[in-house]
Amino acid sequence: MTSDGPLGRRDRKKRQTRAALSAAALRLVAERGLDQVTVEEISEAADVSSRTFFNYFAAKDEALVGDSEGDRERVLRALADVPAQVPALRAIRLALTEVIEDVEGEAELWLLRMRVVMQHPVLLARLVSGNAATEQALVAAVAARTGLPPEDTYPALVTAVTGAALRIAMVRWAHSGGARPLPDLVDEAFAAVAAGLPDPRHPEPHQR
Structure with a gap:
C-alpha cells in the first residue's frame, strides 16, 4: 500500500494530532508553568477530547518531551x-x-x-x-x-x-x-x- 492510500492518510492524521497536542501542551506550559496546566486544557486547546489525548500520551510530561x-x-x-x-x-x-x-x-x-x-x-x-x-x-x-x-x-x-x-x-x-x-x-x-x-x-x- 502506498503512502497515498488509506493507511498513509490515517498515519498522517495521527501524526498531525500528536503534533497538535504537543504544541498545545508546550504553548500552555510556556505561558503558565508546568503545574498550572491540565490534560483537559491541553486537549481543549488542540480541539480534541481528553480521551483522545490519552490515546497518544500516558501523561502530560510525555506530550511535552515528545x-x-x-x-x-x-x-x-x-x-x-x-x-x-x-x-x-x-x-x-x-x-x-x-x-x-x-x-x-x-x-x-x-x-x-x-x-x-x-x-x-x-x-x-x-x-x-x-x-x-x-x-x-x-x-x-x-x-x-x-x-x-x-x-x-x-x-x-x-x-x-x-x-x-x-x-x-x-x-x-x-x-x-x-x-x-x-x-x-x-x-x-x-x-x-x-x-x-x-x-x-x-x-x-x-x-x-
Whole structure:
C-alpha cells in the first residue's frame, strides 16, 4: 500500500494530532508553568477530547518531551545498521542522525520545547534519555556490539556519556536560538568525548 492510500492518510492524521497536542501542551506550559496546566486544557486547546489525548500520551510530561519511545526504536534500528567495525561512540552518533535532522526540521517547535524543559529541569533528562527502558536498551545494544556483558562498565558509560553529549548540544542549540546547526554542535560534543576531554589549557595529553 502506498503512502497515498488509506493507511498513509490515517498515519498522517495521527501524526498531525500528536503534533497538535504537543504544541498545545508546550504553548500552555510556556505561558503558565508546568503545574498550572491540565490534560483537559491541553486537549481543549488542540480541539480534541481528553480521551483522545490519552490515546497518544500516558501523561502530560510525555506530550511535552515528545515521542521518546518512537525515537528510541528509530535509534536502535539505525544503530543495528551501522557496520560492526565502527567504534561504539561513532556508531551512536551515526544512529542519531535521523532524529537530529527531524529536530532541526521542526526547529520552531523544538526551540519552544527546549525553553520549556530548561525552565523545568525535571523534564530535561527525560527529553534526551527518554526513560530507564531507553537507557537499558542502548546499554544492551552497545554490549552486543562490543561483545561485553551488559553489566560491564563500558556499555553503561558510553550510553551515559553520549546522552550527556546530546543533551549539552541541544541546550547550546536552544541558547543560540537555533542559529548554530544542531548537527555541528552534536559533532563538537562527540568529538570532545572521543578526544578524552583534554584540558583546554593543555590540549596535548601528558604522558606518564
